[in-house]
Amino acid sequence: MIRAFVLLLICALVACDPPAQRSVDRPEVLLATTTSFQDSGLLDVLSADFQKRTPYRLRATAVGTGAALAIGARGDADVVFVHAPNEELAYMQQGNGDRRLLVMHNDFVLVGPPADPAHVRGKNVFDALRAIAASQATFISRGDKSGTDIFEKNLWKQTGIAPAGSWYVEAATGMGQTLTITSEKRAYTLSDRGTFLVRQGQIEVQILVQRDPPLINVYHVITVNPRKFPKVNAAGANAFADYLVSAETQRLIASFGVEKYGEPLFFPDAGKSDADVR
Amino acid sequence: MDLILQGLGEAASRLVSLDPDVREATSAALAVSGIATALSVATGVPAGAWLGLSRFRGRKLLLSLVNTGMGLPPVVVGLFVAVLVWRSGPFGGLDWYCTRQAMVAAQYLLAAPTVVGLTAIAIQAIDPMLHLQLSALGATRIQMLGILVREARLPILTAAMAGFGAVISEIGASLMVGCNIKGDTRILTTAIALDTSKGEFGSAFALAFILLLLVFAVNAVTTWAQQRRRPL
Numbered sequence: 001m002i003r004a005f006v007l008l009l010i011c012a013l014v015a016c017d018p019p020a021q022r023s024v025d026r027p028e029v030l031l032a033t034t035t036s037f038q039d040s041g042l043l044d045v046l047s048a049d050f051q052k053r054t055p056y057r058l059r060a061t062a063v064g065t066g067a068a069l070a071i072g073a074r075g076d077a078d079v080v081f082v083h084a085p086n087e088e089l090a091y092m093q094q095g096n097g098d099r100r101l102l103v104m105h106n107d108f109v110l111v112g113p114p115a116d117p118a119h120v121r122g123k124n125v126f127d128a129l130r131a132i133a134a135s136q137a138t139f140i141s142r143g144d145k146s147g148t149d150i151f152e153k154n155l156w157k158q159t160g161i162a163p164a165g166s167w168y169v170e171a172a173t174g175m176g177q178t179l180t181i182t183s184e185k186r187a188y189t190l191s192d193r194g195t196f197l198v199r200q201g202q203i204e205v206q207i208l209v210q211r212d213p214p215l216i217n218v219y220h221v222i223t224v225n226p227r228k229f230p231k232v233n234a235a236g237a238n239a240f241a242d243y244l245v246s247a248e249t250q251r252l253i254a255s256f257g258v259e260k261y262g263e264p265l266f267f268p269d270a271g272k273s274d275a276d277v278r
Numbered sequence: 279m280d281l282i283l284q285g286l287g288e289a290a291s292r293l294v295s296l297d298p299d300v301r302e303a304t305s306a307a308l309a310v311s312g313i314a315t316a317l318s319v320a321t322g323v324p325a326g327a328w329l330g331l332s333r334f335r336g337r338k339l340l341l342s343l344v345n346t347g348m349g350l351p352p353v354v355v356g357l358f359v360a361v362l363v364w365r366s367g368p369f370g371g372l373d374w375y376c377t378r379q380a381m382v383a384a385q386y387l388l389a390a391p392t393v394v395g396l397t398a399i400a401i402q403a404i405d406p407m408l409h410l411q412l413s414a415l416g417a418t419r420i421q422m423l424g425i426l427v428r429e430a431r432l433p434i435l436t437a438a439m440a441g442f443g444a445v446i447s448e449i450g451a452s453l454m455v456g457c458n459i460k461g462d463t464r465i466l467t468t469a470i471a472l473d474t475s476k477g478e479f480g481s482a483f484a485l486a487f488i489l490l491l492l493v494f495a496v497n498a499v500t501t502w503a504q505q506r507r508r509p510l
Contacts, residue, residue: 061457176475
């Protein structure tokens with residue numbers, strides 16, 4: 001007690017900033033986020049760094065984007081980090097969110113067996129999906145209302161095809177597991193590039209369609225609205241959102257995975273508008 | 279096949295070097311399941327002894343409820359505990375979602391019925407003559423309970439081990455309420471599932487080996503207890 005007081009006094013005298021461990025009322029920040037963020041390994045890295053650089057600790061639950069937004073819409077989390085822009089806008093309109101900031105993007109890739117029985121290689125994504133449906137080649141869908149699942153269903157909608165039948169399989173599992181199933185079944189699936197790069201060495205599927213503008217995958221952080229949910233840790237949520245868009249974190253995101261996979265898994269976008277990324 | 283050999287090789291090196299991730303997951307699993315089992319023994323043994331000794335209307339119903347509890351699906355317990363400890367839930371004030379406390383609570387609910395049920399059976403299996411003799415010697419109810427529990431200590435040890443064995447290898451409830459946070463609520467089972475989906479089979483194998491070792495140790499203790507000649 002006395003020591004703390006003396007320390008405080010010294011700090012006041014030399015006008016120094018207290019160390020990063022300065023205490024806050026509620027150090028625990030509850031984050032609801034997506035499995036691709038956890039499966040890529042970036043969540044663990046950012047979580048440890050956030051704890052080191054701020055007085056807060058992150059408690060993250062990795063579910064799908066749909067579930068993460070639902071948790072946020074009940075006020076059961078302080079902040080959400082997701083990738084489904086249309087659903088996010090609906091979430092904001094319902095008054096569940098406070099701040100919504102663009103953090104980073106990567107892109108989706110259509111992957112499939114090297115033999116490519118549906119002949120989709122090099123096509124644009126809509127033509128590729130039409131070719132898969134026409135040839136009834138097996139397509140594995142996440143089927144778990146995750147951001148990837150929502151994204152995939154939107155792509156199908158834009159092709160005008162309602163995928164159904166024995167060739168369209170809903171795996172209801174995370175991205176890593178879905179890629180394993182796709183490889184085992186010699187099927188096609190839509191994956192985020194990050195998870196694909198992480199799993200690449202262990203599976204026998206290849207990227208067949210990529211770098212097509214409709215395949216950009218954008219991640220936003222949204223703080224849960226404290227006026228609607230007074231119990232949330234608003235200070236902690238803001239600290240995490242500010243942390244994600246800070247210059248150092250953006251550099252960390254840009255370099256994540258480069259050493260291991262030869263290319264970055266995510267591209268930092270803080271400060272840009274959605275239109276810039278598309 | 280390469281994948282399996284490579285995984286086993288990496289597992290061995292991680293075990294030998296006591297990899298920090300493996301160490302953290304092991305100590306978290308032991309802490310959570312150890313506390314949950316200790317709590318279920320502390321409450322379950324007296325409750326089981328009482329259930330085994332007393333005679334009252336509805337006892338059979340209660341016993342069959344306890345026996346049902348032995349087979350509680352972990353995901354169902356996980357769902358209930360999650361709904362209870364979410365901020366919007368009745369125990370939201372505790373702020374337990376994604377903490378070890380919530381995991382202990384869930385695992386307690388899974389282990390306690392096993393401890394209660396097996397203790398009740400163990401107490402009932404004691405020769406009824408001992409009962410009679412104890413009361414003839416003027417033992418109070420509490421003293422009687424103490425002596426009978428001591429008498430049945432090996433089957434009760436089996437009960438505790440069965441409870442521990444169930445929760446240490448459980449994943450559904452722990453994942454749902456603990457959130458699998460690295461260095462905190464990431465235990466052996468949830469780490470194995472995550473490493474598998476990340477494709478890190480070496481680490482998954484290493485963790486799986488430790489888990490198997492723990493389950494083996496539990497069963498070895500149980501077998502030893504069962505095969506030892508009962509004390510007079």
